Amino acid sequence: MNMDFDLPEDVVAVRDMARKFAADYIAPNARAWDAEMAFPDELIQKLGELGFMGALIPTEYGGSGLGYLHFSAIIEELAVHCGATALMVAAHNGLAGAHIKLAANEEQKKRYLPSLASGEYLGAWCLTEPGCGSDAANMSTLAVKDGKHWVINGAKQFITSGVRAGVFVVICMTEPDKRAKGISTFLVERGNPGLKIGPKEDKFGMRGSDTVPLTFEDCRVPDSAMCGEYNKGFQHAMKVLERGRITIGTLATGLARGAMECALAYAKERKTFGKPLIEHQAIQFMLADMAMDVDAARLLVRRAAVKMDETGEANFEAAACKLFASEIATRHCLNAIQIAGGYGYTKDMPMERLMRDAKLCEIGEGSSQIQRMVIARHVLSKANL
Ligand SMILES: Cc1cc2nc3c(=O)[nH]c(=O)nc-3n(C[C@H](O)[C@H](O)[C@H](O)COP(=O)(O)OP(=O)(O)OC[C@H]3O[C@@H](n4cnc5c(N)ncnc54)[C@H](O)[C@@H]3O)c2cc1C
Structure with missing residues (x-):
């Protein structure tokens, strides 16, 4: 069997667009939005122009018509710099938009989906x-x-x-x-x-x-x-949550990656005992664990996303990616703070904000305990895994 772990070119293009937008516009503002407990209208307008507010909405209703593999690439990039922005886009597309797409009649879709896709209003x-x-x-x-x-x-x-x-x-x-x-x-x-x-x-x-x-x-x-x-x-809500868990899994992966990138940059600059932090093996080991877990989380997310795109179902895979990614995100955001020491404990560095954002991923759209219940049901129902 030939398994291809590279992203298709069109997914890479969407990911790179999200990466550039997140670095240019979200990164410089995320701290202020956190302090003010609010986003400016401009953020939603820009996300709408990029097609991200309607990422999962079909093109016939004004959306971008993307699947979960594309959407997970977008959400990871937004989350690297701001979990709150990623959550707003994820809930808008993956909960409200997804429920309407899944269950609404034609008249309702025509009435609501175009305005959700443009970002004129949120769901x-x-x-x-x-x-x-x-x-x-x-x-x-x-x-x-x-x-x-x-x-x-x-x-x-x-x-x-x-x-x-x-x-x-x-x-x-x-x-x-x-x-x-x-x-x-x-x-x-x-x-x-x-x-x-x-x-x-x-x-x-x-x-x-x-x-x-x-x-x-x-x-x-x-x-x-x-x-x-x-x-x-209720049946529809459970299907929506199954989809939503893929987006929370990718959001958590992005937060962990964001914290790792900050910690790596800091460890290259900061010197202790006559050499850069990065040259101390204890620090390298923390970064090694972060890199491995981020990669594993992303692979779990992509497996769930591809299965959802191809079959419309990914109950076990969605729960597994959400559970794994959200738990490693909290752990590694805390590790990133540790690497940056006292500076990591201040709001001058993004790690503490990413850590606070990460904790939500263990609670929302089915807590870690609920994901373990879903996974256990799957395990008990299978003779061979
Ligand atoms: C920032 C944020 C955004 C949210 N956005 C939305 C939204 O847009 N729409 C929406 O509908 N909801 C939303 N939620 C709600 C979220 O989905 C719930 O908080 C979550 O499902 C947990 O429910 P609860 O808070 O009532 O906790 P509870 O259900 O009261 O659980 C409390 C604790 O007990 C554990 N627990 C519960 N039952 C069991 C059990 N059987 N065995 C072992 N442990 C158990 C849970 O895991 C949890 O740790 C949001 C929450 C937050 C914090």
């Missing part, structure tokens, strides 16, 4: 609630039929890009007795009087990307706002 994907995250089927946000409308009451928690979103993909109970089989999805537009957007969370990391609570108080939407079939919302 927000709303599954988590104050009372449930990992066990999402235990949700209590309820949609009740009222004539030709549905009325939504409840609350969602930790919603990425809620401040700017133009459309909210809201996953609600429609038949509570059926639990996971009684859940449906609705598209709620910004400005709906029943939707209240709460204040931004003051987070540890991923600070440029806003995260907000939402409250739904008699939020009325027409029948036509149902996205996907009645009571199929």
Whole structure:
């Protein structure tokens, strides 16, 4: 069997475009966005012009029509300099956009996807609630039929890009007795009087990307706002998360690579005991472990991305890449701080920010414990691995 580990030329071209943009525009600004807990409109406009806001959206709806291999190359490059930017693009494409692409009808796709693709507005994907995250089927946000409308009451928690979103993909109970089989999805537009957007969370990391609570108080939407079939919302949400985990895996890989690159540059300059840090074997070993793990994470991501692009499924592969990449990212961002010593512990160097960003990858879109549960289910279901 001939296995080719080189990226196809078109993926390299997209990656290089993302790499240049990230180095020229994101790197000089990421620290300020972290401190201010906000992105400028200009960032989203530029990402839209590059085709990154619509990366996964089909060309017939104004997107770039790329697959997960291309998208993972983009997200890794953005994350090298700013996890928050990468998260905003990942959630917009990989959660909100992906759910609409997967489940919406033609009319809904025509209504929302072009504006999401251009970055005119962001999409927000709303599954988590104050009372449930990992066990999402235990949700209590309820949609009740009222004539030709549905009325939504409840609350969602930790919603990425809620401040700017133009459309909210809201996953609600429609038949509570059926639990996971009684859940449906609705598209709620910004400005709906029943939707209240709460204040931004003051987070540890991923600070440029806003995260907000939402409250739904008699939020009325027409029948036509149902996205996907009645009571199929949870099934679609799980498929969306499977895809989303590939993007979090690549995001984490980018953070680990960013920290490694900073640590390497610093170790070449800094001298201790009469020679550059890089010449001390203990430092070389830390860098060797980083390089090996970044490479392994990227290979796991690419395997999951290729499988998703080719078959539309990558349950085990997506969980494995997310789990591995997010855990090595946190570990190696901390190691990068160690290599830079006291300077690494300040905000003058990017490592501490990358480390704070990395921790989210072990929590969002299914925590490390949840990924181990998915992987264990796969292991138990296979006689031969
Ligand atoms: C910055 C940020 C952005 C987010 N963006 C979004 C978004 O856009 N949309 C959205 O819907 N959600 C979003 N989330 C929510 C995120 O997906 C949840 O936080 C995550 O799924 C975990 O849920 P939880 O916080 O309720 O933790 P819990 O489910 O309460 O879990 C708490 C801890 O217990 C562990 N645990 C839970 N059950 C088990 C078990 N059975 N066995 C062992 N350990 C277990 C978990 O791994 C975790 O460590 C975001 C969160 C953050 C922090």
